[in-house]
Amino acid sequence: MDRLGKFRNRLLILLVGFTGIWHSSFAHHSTAMFDQSKVKEFTGIIKEFQFTNPHSWIQVYNDETGEQVEWSLEWGSPNRLIREGVNPTTFAPGAPVSIRTYPMLDGAPAGLFIGARFEDGRTVGLWDN
Amino acid sequence: MLKAKILLTTFTVLCATSSLCAQPALPDWSGAWQRLGSTAFDPLTVEGQGQSGSPGVRQYPPYNEEWERKYEANLALRDAGTYPDPISICGTPTGFPRILNMPDLYEFALTEHEVWIIQENGPNLMRIYTDGRDHALPEMRWPTYTGDSVGYWEGDTLVFDTLALLSSEDGPTILDRTGAILSDAAHIFTRMRLIETNILEIALTIHDEKALTEPWLVTRQYKRMPEGTRLYDYACAENNRNPVDLNTGRTLTLDADGEILDRDPQ
Numbered sequence: 001m002d003r004l005g006k007f008r009n010r011l012l013i014l015l016v017g018f019t020g021i022w023h024s025s026f027a028h029h030s031t032a033m034f035d036q037s038k039v040k041e042f043t044g045i046i047k048e049f050q051f052t053n054p055h056s057w058i059q060v061y062n063d064e065t066g067e068q069v070e071w072s073l074e075w076g077s078p079n080r081l082i083r084e085g086v087n088p089t090t091f092a093p094g095a096p097v098s099i100r101t102y103p104m105l106d107g108a109p110a111g112l113f114i115g116a117r118f119e120d121g122r123t124v125g126l127w128d129n
Numbered sequence: 130m131l132k133a134k135i136l137l138t139t140f141t142v143l144c145a146t147s148s149l150c151a152q153p154a155l156p157d158w159s160g161a162w163q164r165l166g167s168t169a170f171d172p173l174t175v176e177g178q179g180q181s182g183s184p185g186v187r188q189y190p191p192y193n194e195e196w197e198r199k200y201e202a203n204l205a206l207r208d209a210g211t212y213p214d215p216i217s218i219c220g221t222p223t224g225f226p227r228i229l230n231m232p233d234l235y236e237f238a239l240t241e242h243e244v245w246i247i248q249e250n251g252p253n254l255m256r257i258y259t260d261g262r263d264h265a266l267p268e269m270r271w272p273t274y275t276g277d278s279v280g281y282w283e284g285d286t287l288v289f290d291t292l293a294l295l296s297s298e299d300g301p302t303i304l305d306r307t308g309a310i311l312s313d314a315a316h317i318f319t320r321m322r323l324i325e326t327n328i329l330e331i332a333l334t335i336h337d338e339k340a341l342t343e344p345w346l347v348t349r350q351y352k353r354m355p356e357g358t359r360l361y362d363y364a365c366a367e368n369n370r371n372p373v374d375l376n377t378g379r380t381l382t383l384d385a386d387g388e389i390l391d392r393d394p395q
Binding site: 028029030031032033047048050052053054055057059070072074077078079080082083104106107108109110 | 209210362363380390391393
């Protein structure tokens with residue numbers, strides 16, 4: 001690789017390091033099952049927050065189809081989340097919530113968690129508006 | 130006899146109260162540390178966009194033809210989302226040198242006789258003996274995840290070398306999720322030092338006569354986290370809802386009751 005190529009790669013590493021912080025917490029396994037080109041948004045009720053290793057899971061009841069479906073939303077490990085201000089009480093069971101997620105490619109009711117917005121306006125994760 | 134006792138006592142007091150018998154001070158690597166950069170193992174040769182698991186990302190280790198083909202085969206599996214990451218099964222260590230390439234935090238425990246690299250993810254631990262011993266005799270060592278490491282302090286630089294590493298050809302250890310691997314002939318020479326008060330640099334010179342045409346030089350940096358930063362349990366098997374089939378490389382997703390959510394899990 002020539003010097004220009006190496007310089008270009010160093011710049012790229014900086015960019016990747018910056019933009020990849022969020023999903024680099026998924027060190028444990030591949031994220032190939034998620035469609036990261038598509039953001040799904042829905043409202044639901046928190047069933048449970050599994051603040052566990054190797055990854056945390058937010059279980060949410062979603063009745064957008066008229067039938068209650070339990071969604072599994074995968075997030076980071078507790079050690080990384082707690083350093084970002086998330087703790088075991090962040091998602092209280094029974095709380096109404098809006099969810100954004102990268103859904104599974106095969107349509108199963110699961111996804112990679114992006115962000116959430118509660119009724120009082122509080123947001124968690126990435127939520128731009 | 131009394132004279133000898135007086136001499137011994139005098140010597141002990143002098144040692145305790147002066148620098149005559151003191152060991153050289155170890156550098157201050159206290160606190161928690163975080164790796165800088167992406168999860169691709171070699172920052173200098175990486176190309177493509179994303180992390181090591183992203184399609185199209187690759188590096189250019191100085192592989193010989195045979196091992197370049199192995200790497201390309203792994204890259205193809207990675208692009209298809211079926212490259213099996215051994216640590217996804219929650220049961221085996223990351224191994225060395227991948228232990229230096231994890232996204233969670235590090236601690237470095239320095240003692241006069243031994244250094245421990247502690248990685249929060251896993252958790253993983255690596256021991257480096259600095260008490261002057263040599264490598265274990267050939268008949269007393271066998272390939273392991275972190276191998277056999279001995280070294281010494283060259284001023285404030287920790288210098289050590291590692292051999293008796295498990296080959297990653299069959300999957301027990303990898304360098305990153307691009308599928309970069311080494312053979313069981315890998316012999317790695319490492320230098321660790323502070324290049325700034327809060328930046329630690331680790332420089333690796335990787336020799337591998339089976340896989341590489343020349344030594345592979347890889348440098349990684351780590352930043353010291355704010356004072357008081359805590360490290361936590363990881364306990365990978367606690368609630369692993371993503372079992373991986375190491376034969377197909379397929380990562381499954383389980384629901385809260387442990388049932389497979391994937392619509393096409395084959």
